[in-house]
Amino acid sequence: MNKKNKITLYELILKNIRSIVITGITSVLVIIMIFTYITINHVEDSLKENSTGLIKLAFNSLYNTLYDFDSRYYRGLDKFINDLKKEPSDIKNKLMDFMYISNKFGMESTVTTLDINNVDEYAKDKVEKLQPFNYFIVIDLNQNNLIRNVYFKTNNNIYLLKYKLPIDRIENTINSLYELKNDYKFIKEINICTHSFESLNNNFPELSKEDEEYLKTAFDSNKEVIIKKNNGINFYFVWNFEDEKTLFKPIGIVLKLDFSTYRNLIAINIIMFIILLSLVFYFITKRAHRVSKQISRPFEVMLNNMKKFKETKYLEFDKIIEKCDIEEINELMTEYQKMTEDIMSSFEEINAMNEELEESYKEIEKVNNELEDAYLNFSTQLSIIAEGYDETTGNHVNRVGELSAFIAEKMGVNSENVEKIRYYAPLHDIGKILIPKEILDKKGRLTEEEFNIMKKHTIYGSVLIGDSPKFEIAKNIALYHHEKYNGKGYPYGLKGEDIPLCAAIVSVVDVYDALRSERPYKPAFSHEKTMDILINGDERTHPDDFHPEVLKILKENENEIKILWEKINQNSSKLIELLKNIENYKK
Secondary structure, three states: OOHHHOEOHHHHHHHOHHHHHHHHHHHHHHHHHHHHHHHHHHHHHHHHHHHHHHHHHHHHHHHHHHHHHOHHHHHHHHHHHHHHHHOOOOHHHHHHHHHHHHOOOOOOEEEEEEOHHHOOOOOHHHHHOOOOOEEEEEEEEOOOOEEEEEEEEOOOOEEEEEEEEOOHHHHHHHHHHHHHHHHOOOEEEEEEEEOOOOEOOOOOOOOOHHHHHHHHHHHHHOOOEEEEOOOEEEEEEEEEEEOOOEEEEEEEEEEEEEOHHHHHHHHHHHHHHHHHHHHHHHHHHHHHHHHHHHHHHHHHHHHHHHHHHHHHOOOOHHHHHHHOOEHHHHHHHHHHHHHHHHHHHHHHHHHHHHHHHHHHHHHHHHHHHHHHHHHHHHHHHHHHHHHHHHOOOOHHHHHHHHHHHHHHHHOOOOHHHHHHHHHHHHHOOHHHHHOOHHHHOOOOOOOHHHHHHHHOHHHHHHHHHOOOHHHHHHHHHHHHOOOOOOOOOOOOOOOHHHOOHHHHHHHHHHHHHHHHOOEOOEOOOOHHHHHHHHHHOOOOOOHHHOOHHHHHHHHHOHHHHHHHHHHHHHHHHHHHHHHHHHHHHHO
16 A cells, blocks of 8 residues: 555544534533523523512502602691591591592592491401501502592591592503513413402403412412413412501402423424534544544454464464554554564463473472471371370370361361361460470479469460461460460460450360360269360359350260260270380380
8 A cells, every 4th residue: 555545643633623623512502502491491480580570569669659649648637637636526527528628539438437347357457456546548459449448546436438539540550561461472461350359450361260269379378379380380479568557458460471482492492403413423423433443443353363363373464554544553563563473482482481380389389288298297296295294195186186177167167277177276285395294294283383384385386386377277276275265264365256266166175175084183074074064164164264156066066076086085095005016016
């Protein structure tokens, strides 16, 4: 292939920058789209709050306008009442005169004397608490009139001054609220009605039964009722006003918002973005596939050749070079070929060295095993010698080893460690070889000083065995087999689970065998008596000296242990008898 037709890896990366840019632009567009969606939702929430706030603000402004417009009437009413306090006679007629003078609109007005029970429910509590010669005003709005009821209280009577006023001053405000529906597309419906569900303007639609129910709930609770729909939300809330002297009866407001137009626009934008992204990803995938194939093909050929190399020890580099257009990959393959040739030149030498190392390892392992066996045999003989000071036969070490392995196996110890316990348990008293012979052979009870010397055989034993990790179990047995589960043992007074399990097993077996064996200070006990002492205790031995699980296994398998002990003891006795006969024959 001509050099001019090849491209470098750098050129290939540069050529695909456009694809990376397209991906980046698409990612930015997606982020912008998500941000826009979140922003529109936020705007929707703001519109919900602002729509209700706008209507409430309009009614508050309406009331303030009414109050400012009638401020002259309120000043006149306050002055009239102050004059009436000074001369409280013929009150009803004076009230009628005041109404005639103050009724500048000339509409219907009346003065009525009331009982407290006939006072409007909305004002009854306020009127009842009025001091004499005070008033409370209730304003009620309907489709035709603005009704102002003034409740005036004297010492003995309650008078109602009722005015019917025109609504032309607020009609424009109500119409403006209705026009919001035309100005804002998201407002689907507006309805403003009295507490008796009468619309304030003929333009407003008639309330449905469902709307009346929700609005009644709003009137009763004086709280907004919000009903969410699929594409919008319905608000049912109440506007009212009250201060010390005035109450504007509640007005119900129904506001239905519909955001389907905005959401449809968002959906269309999302679909368009998805289509655009799909096209972009399609072209990027096509381009990426071609680039990946161009780069990966040489490596696929190389991988196949490497698999054949395991069988044929030959790599066909010509195929790779013919298939590849990238200069750097060709250089990589060339260097790899050189490296393989260097490796192959050393391959046979490495194999030869490996065979020699394997033979050497086998020899070393064989020598190591022979040394370990020699060490074990030597250590066992030392243990027999050490026991020989205390017991004329060497039976004890054999019995302790076999019985300890039996119990360890029953306790679920793995087979490798069971065998180690079998071989290392006989070394438990190897340290006695360093104890003075006169102490070991003493017939009577040892003095405290002599016993302290005797106790050191555990430490001597651990020193003789050494610190090799291979003999860790042997060292633990020698050092800790006189520790007691209750912490009253020696040399360190270990307690409970701090004592290695192998030492705890040997501890029980050692005492069992000692009780069954003849000693200078005691006869040999039967198996039954020995078990009774171990389980129930006597003046020297207590059950809590031993690991409870080990003692449990001993008890559960006592018949097998009895047979095993007698079998080992019998075999050892025959062997000793044979050795004695041989010795006598030599003599």
